[in-house]
Amino acid sequence: MTLESIIASVLMLSVAYFLFQSTMIISPISDEVVYVQIKQYGDDALRILNNESNAEDTLQYALKHINGTYMPDKLISSLKKLLPGYVDFNLQVYYLNQTTGRIQVYNITSKTPTSTTVTSSTYLVLKNGELADGSPFKINTTDVEGTNSNIPVLFEVRLIMWRV
DSSP states (O other), X not given: OOHHHHHHHHHHHHHHHHHHTSOOOOOHHHHHXXXXXXXXXXXXXXXXXXXXSOOTTSHHHHHHHOSSSOOOHHHHHHHHHHSOTTEEEEEEEEEEETTTTEEEEEESOOOOOOSXXXXXXXXXXXXXXXXXXXXXXXOOTTSSSSOOTTOEEEEEEEEEEEEO
16 A cells, blocks of 8 residues: 555545535425425315315315305314414415306415415315305306206315415
8 A cells, every 4th residue: 555545545535524514405406395295285284174074174164154254264273283384375265256257266365475385276066055145156046047056166275385
């Protein structure tokens, strides 16, 4: 073993030591992993809250009871418990306004998001007769042929999430 080989091996070991002791390198890909996890949390939360029970913290209960005065506080509280503490959210309901023939958005929450958001969504179908009086989603049956309260109303519920 020569002196040059000993110096070269010490130099290589010291370079490797300094490389592994340096600060953590954050790449854009690692940030993407966090947003994939947030989307998965959102998908799971909507799946849990989209059930047919009469519990006050479900999407169906909230959509049936929303009118000018009802606020789905228990639904929002359950969402806060299901999502991690570093995630904030908005909850929006998309529906077809039969009077205008356009898709409308009803904001259950309206916070200001950051520039990078992740969206999860689910669909629900309720009967027109199940909706509360004064509901923005209720179809005026005089504008539609027949007066059947079994007219289906389709909703898309979007959960828009971001890191705080």
